[in-house]
Amino acid sequence: MNGIVLAGTSSGVGKTVATLAVLRALQRTGRDPQPAKAGPDFIDPSHHAAVCEKPSRTLDPWLAGEEGCRRNYHRGSGDICVVEGMMGLYDGTNSTAAVAETLELPVVLVVDAKAGMESVAAQGLGFREYATEADRDIDVVGVLANRAHGGRHEAGIRDALPDSLSYFGRVPPLGGLEIPDRHLGLHMGREAPIDVETLDAASEEIAVEELLEVATEPPRPEPRPPGTDTGKTVAVADDAAFCFRYPASLERLRERAEVVTFSPVAGDSLPDCDGVYLPGGYPELHGAELAAGGTLAELGARAAEGVPVLGECGGLMALSETLTDTDGDTHAMAGVLPADVTMCERYQALDHVELVARGDTLTASGGEQLRGHEFHYSTAEVADDADFAFEVKRGDGIAGAKDGLTEYRALGTYAHVHADSGAFDAFVDSL
Numbered sequence: 001m002n003g004i005v006l007a008g009t010s011s012g013v014g015k016t017v018a019t020l021a022v023l024r025a026l027q028r029t030g031r032d033p034q035p036a037k038a039g040p041d042f043i044d045p046s047h048h049a050a051v052c053e054k055p056s057r058t059l060d061p062w063l064a065g066e067e068g069c070r071r072n073y074h075r076g077s078g079d080i081c082v083v084e085g086m087m088g089l090y091d092g093t094n095s096t097a098a099v100a101e102t103l104e105l106p107v108v109l110v111v112d113a114k115a116g117m118e119s120v121a122a123q124g125l126g127f128r129e130y131a132t133e134a135d136r137d138i139d140v141v142g143v144l145a146n147r148a149h150g151g152r153h154e155a156g157i158r159d160a161l162p163d164s165l166s167y168f169g170r171v172p173p174l175g176g177l178e179i180p181d182r183h184l185g186l187h188m189g190r191e192a193p194i195d196v197e198t199l200d201a202a203s204e205e206i207a208v209e210e211l212l213e214v215a216t217e218p219p220r221p222e223p224r225p226p227g228t229d230t231g232k233t234v235a236v237a238d239d240a241a242f243c244f245r246y247p248a249s250l251e252r253l254r255e256r257a258e259v260v261t262f263s264p265v266a267g268d269s270l271p272d273c274d275g276v277y278l279p280g281g282y283p284e285l286h287g288a289e290l291a292a293g294g295t296l297a298e299l300g301a302r303a304a305e306g307v308p309v310l311g312e313c314g315g316l317m318a319l320s321e322t323l324t325d326t327d328g329d330t331h332a333m334a335g336v337l338p339a340d341v342t343m344c345e346r347y348q349a350l351d352h353v354e355l356v357a358r359g360d361t362l363t364a365s366g367g368e369q370l371r372g373h374e375f376h377y378s379t380a381e382v383a384d385d386a387d388f389a390f391e392v393k394r395g396d397g398i399a400g401a402k403d404g405l406t407e408y409r410a411l412g413t414y415a416h417v418h419a420d421s422g423a424f425d426a427f428v429d430s431l
Contacts, residue, residue, distance in 0.1 A: 278315025353395030
């Protein structure tokens with residue numbers, strides 16, 4: 001499957017809306033696009049999935065390794081893959097440029113053109129030439145003008161582009177394309193989808209054939225050895241409070257075990273299972289329901305009996321003693337881990353992380369390194385005698401350069417990890 005990368009000049013230029021417009025333009029011309037996202041984000045992919053009705057692939061060499069990044073790309077299906085970049089093209093340790101280089105995909109630069117014409121061409125040319133300075137083997141093939149009017153405005157942009165840069169159309173400055181945001185980023189795709197008619201109008205000026213012409217296919221990776229089916233059952237929390245999970249993680253769990261889902265927000269009983277996975281999400285927005293629903297209390301009792309439980313970020317918060325939201329209201333959580341979690345007004349950590357296991361734990365053997373990602377607005381006050389599973393080699397962790405709060409056979413981390421890290425295989429093998 002051929003693909004392209006839609007990269008921004010910076011954060012806030014409208015990459016997500018431009019990506020949705022391109023996906024819709026491909027659909028309107030009879031193509032079946034596969035969405036993907038460079039970097040560790042969970043939220044933008046939810047908007048891709050709302051348009052394409054298929055999971056958006058997570059492409060992050062830090063989380064998955066270069067071969068894992070390629071494998072995740074090729075797990076997709078369709079006529080063409082559209083990869084939305086993160087931040088600006090060259091920004092970050094694991095930049096969009098690094099992803100484009102790993103996959104050998106052409107880069108289309110999304111430029112906010114609302115107040116520029118020749119300057120759009122200057123940005124495009126500068127980003128193309130800077131690849132040499134950044135020591136990135138990538139090809140910036142052209143620009144997509146976001147928030148650009150037609151007529152003289154569009155003609156001025158197109159005419160100013162040098163021969164080395166193609167013009168791939170524009171997304172007009174329409175009302176109704178704004179996606180509301182909050183802490184951690186935009187609202188999820190199922191909460192705030194863009195109206196289909198508005199998205200159709202936004203997609204009308206995309207140069208679909210030109211995009212298809214420049215798209216290329218990434219190299220094929222070495223296949224990952226298949227995991228044996230353990231015959232175990234893993235219960236996965238799945239609702240508005242626990243919605244941050246990578247498609248590859250669930251896919252790997254399903255290869256190794258039976259997966260059943262449940263909703264703590266709805267007060268579902270914990271399914272009969274051998275282990276529990278609590279993904280990240282927004283438990284702070286549903287504290288009252290979680291406290292009253294009974295699911296977390298049941299989970300606490302099962303954890304005390306020795307059922308393995310893995311909680312990531314929001315899952316860590318739900319496993320804690322209490323959760324205090326930004327209104328100052330404190331809610332009882334599962335009471336498994338010796339911590340009280342408090343939400344803050346600004347983010348407390350945002351980075352790719354590297355952890356080293358202090359001993360054998362649910363997701364790693366002693367001495368093994370895990371790479372992941374952390375982004376949270378909460379802090380955790382932990383008991384003086386709390387046990388931690390990981391030393392933090394890079395990142396912040398929970399407290400004192402440590403992550404992986406553990407009690408019984410439960411493990412809660414601020415770090416999110418990817419299936420290609422091997423963490424979910426280790427988890428299933430521990431059941």
